[in-house]
Every structure is written in C-alpha cells, then in structure tokens.
Amino acid sequence: MSFFLKNTFLFLLITLLFACKKDDKPVVTTNPPTPEFPDLSDIVYDPILVDLTIPDPLPPMDIPTDNPLTKDGVELGRFLFYDPILSGNETMACANCHLPKGGFTDNLAVSKGVDGTAGIRSSMSLMNAGYVTQGLFWDGRIQTLEEQALLPVEDPIELHNEWEEVEEKLRRHNDYPTRFRKAFGINNAGEITKELAVKAIAQFERSLVSANSKYDQVIRKEAFFEEDELNGFELFFDVPNDLPDAECGHCHNAPLFTVNQYFNNGLDSVGNLEDFVDKGLGAVTNNLFDNGKFRAPSLRNIALTAPYMHDGRFQTLEEVIDHYNEGAHFADNIDPLIRPRGLGLSEQHKKDLVAFLHTLTDTSFVNNPAFQNPFE
Numbered sequence: 001m002s003f004f005l006k007n008t009f010l011f012l013l014i015t016l017l018f019a020c021k022k023d024d025k026p027v028v029t030t031n032p033p034t035p036e037f038p039d040l041s042d043i044v045y046d047p048i049l050v051d052l053t054i055p056d057p058l059p060p061m062d063i064p065t066d067n068p069l070t071k072d073g074v075e076l077g078r079f080l081f082y083d084p085i086l087s088g089n090e091t092m093a094c095a096n097c098h099l100p101k102g103g104f105t106d107n108l109a110v111s112k113g114v115d116g117t118a119g120i121r122s123s124m125s126l127m128n129a130g131y132v133t134q135g136l137f138w139d140g141r142i143q144t145l146e147e148q149a150l151l152p153v154e155d156p157i158e159l160h161n162e163w164e165e166v167e168e169k170l171r172r173h174n175d176y177p178t179r180f181r182k183a184f185g186i187n188n189a190g191e192i193t194k195e196l197a198v199k200a201i202a203q204f205e206r207s208l209v210s211a212n213s214k215y216d217q218v219i220r221k222e223a224f225f226e227e228d229e230l231n232g233f234e235l236f237f238d239v240p241n242d243l244p245d246a247e248c249g250h251c252h253n254a255p256l257f258t259v260n261q262y263f264n265n266g267l268d269s270v271g272n273l274e275d276f277v278d279k280g281l282g283a284v285t286n287n288l289f290d291n292g293k294f295r296a297p298s299l300r301n302i303a304l305t306a307p308y309m310h311d312g313r314f315q316t317l318e319e320v321i322d323h324y325n326e327g328a329h330f331a332d333n334i335d336p337l338i339r340p341r342g343l344g345l346s347e348q349h350k351k352d353l354v355a356f357l358h359t360l361t362d363t364s365f366v367n368n369p370a371f372q373n374p375f376e
Helices: 003-019 071-082 145-154 163-171 176-184 194-206 214-219 227-236 281-285 317-326 347-358
Strands: none
Touching (some): 145 194, 163 194, 176 194
C-alpha cells in the first residue's frame, strides 16, 4: 500500500473514532411519518357508468361531461342527500325538504331550517331535475344542479353550516372516504371537497327520473284513459272539440309538463310592477318586467306535491283550478294566456281536469328503492 493511501486510511479511522462516543445512540432509519389522512389507493377505483333508463315519452337527458353518472357516484350522492351530517346541528338533511312520498317536496307551504326559521317559498320537487333548464329554484338564480347543491348547506335559514366543517367531518368519517374513493378516485381522504360532494348529490338528483304514470302508459299504448280522464286531457291540451280551452298545456306542456319558463300567473293584486312583495325572477334579472314571475313547475306527480304555487297558498288542485277559472289579478306583465275574466269551466270540467292531473302520478317513482333513505 502506498504512503498516500496509508495516511488517508489512518486519517479516516481517527476521524470516525473521535466522532463516535460510547453513549451515542445509533441512527435508525424509519418510514416517513404517517400522514394526517390515510392512503386510499389500495381501494379499487373502477367507475361504472350508469345508463339512465329514459322511458318514452321523455327525451334524452343532457348530462354534463365533467360529471357523468356512475354507480358509486349516484350511491354516494344518495347517502349525502339523506345524511344530516351536512347541517350545522346534524338534525336535517336535504331530504327533509325533498321527501319521496311528497314527490320530493315536503308538503309544506314554506319549509323551516335547522334553527326553526321559516323560508319564504315552498320547496320545489326534484323529480326530473336533470331536465330543468333556464335556471333552478322558483326564481332561476342558479343554473346547474351542482351549483344548487352548494347553497343550502351555508344558507342560515336552511342547513346553516359551513362547508369547511362539512368537509372535515366527511374526511374523518368511518365510511365516506371509501365512498369518495370509489366514486371519484381520490387517493387520500384529505382530497374530499365540497365540489366533489355536490357532484355526487347532483348525480343522485339526475337519477330521479319519473315517466311511468298512467298518462305515460296511455301514451305508450299500455293503458287507456277513463272518460273523465280523457275529457280532462282534452281540456288540458285544448284539443279542438266542444270543450272549452283550459289553457294548461301552454306552460305545462308534455312530456315534461313544464316549459322551463317564468310567468306572472296573476296571483297577486298590485298597483304596479314595483309592488310585488316577492319579486321572483325580477330580483335576479333586475328587470322590472320580470317582477312577480316564477318558474312554472312540472305537473308530474302534482297530486303528491300539495300545497301549490311558490308560496304554497293553495292547498288543493281544485283551488288552483278555481284561481285560473275565476279570473286572475291583472298586471302589466301577466301572461297573455291567463284570462282575467276566467276560463268558463263548469264544475264537471274542473272535476275532469283533476281526474287527468291524477293520471300524472307515478307511484313506481316515489316507491323506487333506489331513491329511498339508505339509513333506514
């Protein structure tokens, strides 16, 4: 060994001897610290697209490309929809205001939130919500189901919570991290966000398709109307005959039984367009001519969704028909098809109309197991 190598070796040996003392603890190599949220990547993520069954006479549904319906996404949305974990005091869920037996309404004139505070409008049905265009809610202030699902959580009159708190609860939940992994492929529970939560809720809401009423069965030639139902059908759609025109189908046209538009249907007597207590669409557009206009809801399952109108002022279908038959309140923006002098319907005509409206009830929809509370 050369003199240079010998000296180099001796120098290194001396350095190591001085660096190590008897009471020094050995350095132990360990795994990285456990993250705050465990890894989920070992759970299989295999999204299965849901092929929505859209029976005749409904058209295809326009589903956003960034939120396709998947089996696990819809199921996660169903759990979140019925879970009071979304509310501030964990006593209310979305479903409290949208119950299957009420056609996904709560059958109240106006709903109360977690603090017992009443709102100003009746809860709208979520049936066939995936077909709603031109804005959601009675006043059209929101355009998509994903946006809509964000609002009730932080609304002080509704669920009165903060999304940050909801996200934290979902991340630390025993079950939800796995469900979010299966639905959206997250790798860590810390990736659970409000955006993913509302995507799941929107998927569930788009799955709420109703088109198996007696009316639908008649259209598909699977059933036949009774005489009073047929008369009501002809009154509703102004079929040319010796019956008067009830003018219903203009705002509630088939097959959705809504045209997704906004109307002043003469509910309130006002001196001018500024006098509407609830300005409806006008409060959103700031257009004076839109004051007092509200979205025409679908009449599917209408017999299950009482009370009626945006403020639940009418308790029965008979009262609704009487409103149109006896003459609505005039305003500069009243819909031209609303006749201030009434429709001239007889008592029998009104009974026939009610009989037809009952043919729009889809019991298979409200009793569908896939739409019920998963916690029961």
